Amino acid sequence: MKHARIAWSGAVQQAVEFEGQLRITQGPHKGHLVSLDDVVWLPPLPPVPQARTVIALGLNYADHAKELEFKAPVEPLAFMKGETAFIGHKALTKRPADVKYMHYECELAVVIGRTARHVKKADAYDYVGGYTVANDYAIRDYLENWYRPNLRVKNRDTCTPIGPWLVDAADVTHPMALKLQTTVNGKVTQSGSTANMIFDVPTLIEYFSSFMTLQPGDVILTGTPDGIVDCQPGDVIVTEIEGLGALTNTITLATQRP
Amino acid sequence: MQLIRTLQHPWQPQGTVYGNLLNFQREWDLWAPRMQDAPHKAPPQQPVLYVKSANTFNPAGHDLVLQDGVTEVDVGASLGLVMGDDGQVQGGALLLDWSVPHESYFRPPIKFRCRDGYLGLPQALTPFQSDWDKLEIEVLLNNAVVQRVALSTLKRSIAQLLADVGEFMALQAGDVLMVGTDCLQTGLRPSARAGDTVQIRAAGLESVVQKVTTVSTA
Numbered sequence: 001m002k003h004a005r006i007a008w009s010g011a012v013q014q015a016v017e018f019e020g021q022l023r024i025t026q027g028p029h030k031g032h033l034v035s036l037d038d039v040v041w042l043p044p045l046p047p048v049p050q051a052r053t054v055i056a057l058g059l060n061y062a063d064h065a066k067e068l069e070f071k072a073p074v075e076p077l078a079f080m081k082g083e084t085a086f087i088g089h090k091a092l093t094k095r096p097a098d099v100k101y102m103h104y105e106c107e108l109a110v111v112i113g114r115t116a117r118h119v120k121k122a123d124a125y126d127y128v129g130g131y132t133v134a135n136d137y138a139i140r141d142y143l144e145n146w147y148r149p150n151l152r153v154k155n156r157d158t159c160t161p162i163g164p165w166l167v168d169a170a171d172v173t174h175p176m177a178l179k180l181q182t183t184v185n186g187k188v189t190q191s192g193s194t195a196n197m198i199f200d201v202p203t204l205i206e207y208f209s210s211f212m213t214l215q216p217g218d219v220i221l222t223g224t225p226d227g228i229v230d231c232q233p234g235d236v237i238v239t240e241i242e243g244l245g246a247l248t249n250t251i252t253l254a255t256q257r258p
Numbered sequence: 259m260q261l262i263r264t265l266q267h268p269w270q271p272q273g274t275v276y277g278n279l280l281n282f283q284r285e286w287d288l289w290a291p292r293m294q295d296a297p298h299k300a301p302p303q304q305p306v307l308y309v310k311s312a313n314t315f316n317p318a319g320h321d322l323v324l325q326d327g328v329t330e331v332d333v334g335a336s337l338g339l340v341m342g343d344d345g346q347v348q349g350g351a352l353l354l355d356w357s358v359p360h361e362s363y364f365r366p367p368i369k370f371r372c373r374d375g376y377l378g379l380p381q382a383l384t385p386f387q388s389d390w391d392k393l394e395i396e397v398l399l400n401n402a403v404v405q406r407v408a409l410s411t412l413k414r415s416i417a418q419l420l421a422d423v424g425e426f427m428a429l430q431a432g433d434v435l436m437v438g439t440d441c442l443q444t445g446l447r448p449s450a451r452a453g454d455t456v457q458i459r460a461a462g463l464e465s466v467v468q469k470v471t472t473v474s475t476a
Contacts, residue, residue, distance in 0.1 A: 050270065050271075050272075050312040050315065051271065051272075051273055051274045051275070051311065051312045052312075053311040053312055053313065055368070077365060077366075078366065078368050079366035079368065080308070080309035080311060080366070080368060080372065081309070082273075082274035082276070082309060082427065082433070083274060084274070084427065084428070084430050084433075085427070117374075142304070142426075144300070144302050144303060144304065144306075145297050145298045145299055145300070145364060146279065146280070146298060146302040146306040146363050146364070147279060147306050147307070147308055147363060147364075147365065147366045147367060148364060148365060148366070149366070150302075150304070150306065150307070151276075151307040151308075151309075151426075151427070152304050152426050155307075155426075155427055156426045156427060157426065157427050157428055208368075210326065211325075211326050211369055211372075211373050211374075212311070212313050212368075212372050212373055212374055213313045213374050214313075215312070215313070
């Protein structure tokens with residue numbers, strides 16, 4: 001099943017994909033069908049009682065690590081984000097006026113399904129609730145070599161689109177063999193496969209749960225392959241993962257506010 | 259308008275908690291001669307931030323339980339600024355920002371700072387006071403004062419820190435921004451082991467007291 005969180009008819013609704021439309025699954029509109037184009041798409045993540053833990057990986061594809069002139073890491077290079085960096089499908093992402101290099105990163109997002117602590121690699125898939133697509137934008141102009149990548153590069157408002165769907169883990173048979181692709185204004189600029197991750201999903205769950213507790217709804221963004229290019233205001237960026245969906249985002253120029 | 263619910267006792271953050279590295283003049287000055295060296299190559303121009311994830315939240319009255327081979331932890335005494343719904347600081351809390359000692363500030367510190375229970379919390383929040391830039395926090399190890407942290411020596415003042423962070427992320431109601439933690443004159447932080455009790459206190463704020471224990475092997 002593909003789950004969505006949407007704003008429609010004046011309220012936040014839960015829905016599932018049904019024959020090319022959205023079928024609302026809760027509340028007074030339960031069962032109602034809505035067109036995909038008639039809703040506001042929100043991040044497809046269930047509400048959580050405390051701050052959602054969002055872990056993101058750097059340099060987790062061999063080809064990307066090479067592109068960035070780093071040796072492949074010996075342990076996961078991970079950083080964290082605040083949940084407020086997330087925005088939904090078909091939203092606007094702001095590019096500051098003064099930057100030279102802002103790039104997308106198409107990433108498989110793993111959503112934890114049950115409390116995970118000291119999980120062994122062999123059992124790790126039991127702890128995955130579902131998968132979605134994330135676009136973990138970075139602005140390289142702001143990179144500094146202190147707790148790198150620093151939050152000004154990676155935790156900017158509007159700079160982590162996620163969605164459109166949360167796909168049940170049971171429906172993703174081979175999560176480590178999914179094609180990823182990004183297009184900019186319809187032209188393919190990035191393509192890869194989750195098969196090329198340096199640290200695969202079970203390894204990541206084992207690693208993080210070896211020293212911290214992951215809760216249902218927590219998210220791991222698993223890194224991006226080769227093929228990143230600069231994105232300019234007006235560009236339409238579509239990050240897509242086989243079987244999960246296509247996440248559309250449009251870049252807009254950040255204007256100075258009074 | 260008061261939107262942050264403070265009915266929950268003991269208090270726990272409602273939003274994301276951000277920590278702040280190298281924001282005390284003492285530690286900055288100790289690092290300054292090396293800031294141009296590889297891999298840093300330049301002093302940080304912007305606040306060096308990190309996230310304290312929800313698994314670190316350790317409510318008042320609970321121990322810090324050392325696990326997974328950790329035998330010693332650094333004590334970070336900080337003031338957390340708790341945001342209201344209007345982008346202003348609504349309240350504050352002393353926070354015990356525990357970490358596994360780490361010498362390198364190059365890569366993000368998840369495995370050093372985001373272990374279970376590594377953010378000791380007070381019983382309750384305190385409404386914002388405009389004189390917190392002059393606050394002094396005392397750190398006690400087994401009832402002896404081992405450090406005095408003067409917020410008058412912040413590299414970025416509270417107002418400057420809020421402005422610089424707000425430039426790229428809007429702190430939401432319930433989010434917490436810590437002003438940083440200071441080191442001792444040696445460049446190290448006070449450290450604690452199983453059996454120790456650490457308290458941080460400051461005038462007008464709720465203290466944080468935590469005993470450090472370890473997982474029973476029985």
